[in-house]
Amino acid sequence: MGDIEQTWIIFLIIFILILVNGFFAAAEMALVSLRKKDIQKMVDQKVKKAGLLKKVTADSTVYLSTIQVAITLAGFLSSAFAGAKLASGVVAFFSGLGVELGQSLAVILVTIILSYITLVLGELVPKRIALQNAKKFALFCVPVVYFVMIVTKPFVKLLSLSTNLVLKVLRVPEKTSKERITEEEIKEMIVSGHFEGLYKKEERDMLESIFRFDDLPAEMIMTPRVEVFLLNIDEPFVDQLDQVIHSGFSRIPVYKTNKDKIVGVLLIKDILKEIKDQGYEDLDFTRLLREPYFVPEHVKLNTLFSNMKKQKEHISFLVDEYGGFQGIVTMEDLIEEIVGNIYDEHDELDQSIVRQNKHSYLVDGTIQLQELNRRLQLHLPEDASEYDTLGGLIINRLGYIPREVIEEEIVFEHLVFKIVEVEDNRIEKVQLLIKPKKDI
Numbered sequence: 001m002g003d004i005e006q007t008w009i010i011f012l013i014i015f016i017l018i019l020v021n022g023f024f025a026a027a028e029m030a031l032v033s034l035r036k037k038d039i040q041k042m043v044d045q046k047v048k049k050a051g052l053l054k055k056v057t058a059d060s061t062v063y064l065s066t067i068q069v070a071i072t073l074a075g076f077l078s079s080a081f082a083g084a085k086l087a088s089g090v091v092a093f094f095s096g097l098g099v100e101l102g103q104s105l106a107v108i109l110v111t112i113i114l115s116y117i118t119l120v121l122g123e124l125v126p127k128r129i130a131l132q133n134a135k136k137f138a139l140f141c142v143p144v145v146y147f148v149m150i151v152t153k154p155f156v157k158l159l160s161l162s163t164n165l166v167l168k169v170l171r172v173p174e175k176t177s178k179e180r181i182t183e184e185e186i187k188e189m190i191v192s193g194h195f196e197g198l199y200k201k202e203e204r205d206m207l208e209s210i211f212r213f214d215d216l217p218a219e220m221i222m223t224p225r226v227e228v229f230l231l232n233i234d235e236p237f238v239d240q241l242d243q244v245i246h247s248g249f250s251r252i253p254v255y256k257t258n259k260d261k262i263v264g265v266l267l268i269k270d271i272l273k274e275i276k277d278q279g280y281e282d283l284d285f286t287r288l289l290r291e292p293y294f295v296p297e298h299v300k301l302n303t304l305f306s307n308m309k310k311q312k313e314h315i316s317f318l319v320d321e322y323g324g325f326q327g328i329v330t331m332e333d334l335i336e337e338i339v340g341n342i343y344d345e346h347d348e349l350d351q352s353i354v355r356q357n358k359h360s361y362l363v364d365g366t367i368q369l370q371e372l373n374r375r376l377q378l379h380l381p382e383d384a385s386e387y388d389t390l391g392g393l394i395i396n397r398l399g400y401i402p403r404e405v406i407e408e409e410i411v412f413e414h415l416v417f418k419i420v421e422v423e424d425n426r427i428e429k430v431q432l433l434i435k436p437k438k439d440i
Contacts, residue, residue: 217301251330264291293308293317360432366391418433
């Protein structure tokens with residue numbers, strides 16, 4: 001056999017070994033990509049070779065070790081063939097060009113070229129192909145992987161024992177706790193999935209809201225006491241009927257003496273039934289009151305949601321440590337925290353943030369900072385104990401409560417706030433200017 005024929009045979013063997021390397025690299029990627037529930041679904045659907053696939057993937061350590069042995073052997077053999085057989089040919093080739101090349105340098109050159117080809121054809125390309133259709137490739141390759149698992153079982157067992165022995169000598173525990181996906185990793189996957197077009201912005205917002213749900217206290221989304229429509233138990237119902245009608249609410253809190261003392265909740269459907277039976281002139285609505293559901297203002301939203309479902313409550317009353325009534329949270333408020341605003345026929349469209357131009361907004365002073373951050377992608381502090389709202393942040397920065405509109409601007413990093421409306425010692429409207437960061 002001549003040198004040329006021998007060289008071509010060596011090239012053929014190396015090419016086959018690269019293909020073997022690529023096959024097992026792709027098999028590894030396909031098998032790792034499959035989730036157990038996907039495999040079980042194929043088994044339930046009686047997909048051909050799905051049972052074998054389930055058997056092979058039952059122990060990831062075994063099949064990954066088997067694949068690694070095959071890849072290592074293929075790489076080792078291709079390097080051995082190339083280094084031993086092709087280096088002389090490379091020396092002769094360069095000699096014919098009038099360039100003297102040492103044997104050692106020729107081996108290094110062959111190894112570098114082979115490594116590049118193996119990396120592209122034996123690793124990157126096969127793995128990319130396998131990821132395009134992991135299920136089909138996994139079903140295609142699993143018989144070969146299973147056969148190799150049986151053949152190499154003694155060797156894999158020896159490797160496992162050797163590994164455990166070295167770990168014991170190094171005093172490293174043999175078994176480590178399984179890796180768990182953290183909340184931050186899931187959030188990163190949500191963002192990545194949105195950018196890759198797997199789901200829309202609305203879906204991303206809902207998923208992210210779910211993670212915020214168990215972090216936020218109820219006071220962050222409550223309707224403050226000053227904005228809650230209340231009935232006075234000491235006044236005749238007929239005198240308050242017009243207010244009830246115009247309120248549009250189906251459940252109305254009732255207080256006695258002062259607004260800190262909530263004594264019950266009045267359901268409009270109970271009132272309608274009573275009016276039908278006896279009219280409204282002498283209606284005693286006090287006997288129709290339902291027990292109010294009190295909760296601490298710092299209770300987490302997930303806890304409040306769970307408890308309200310169990311208690312079949314649709315409205316909760318938040319109180320501070322002294323028992324003072326602070327505001328209300330309804331079941332609708334909790335659901336809106338995940339899915340966004342829900343409007344009925346009586347609701348006005350949300351005007352808490354009105355865009356004026358490219359960088360300017362008119363914002364309600366009572367808006368929660370968490371809501372403002374989420375909607376305008378800002379980074380205002382949300383965990384301050386002194387305030388929860390935009391108005392509270394501005395008052396904290398000023399050091400006093402403005403009784404009227406002032407000219408002073410409040411600057412926070414690249415944000416400029418200017419008060420445009422004050423009422424009853426409360427900041428009602430604020431103009432927000434968002435400066436481009438390059439202009440700071």
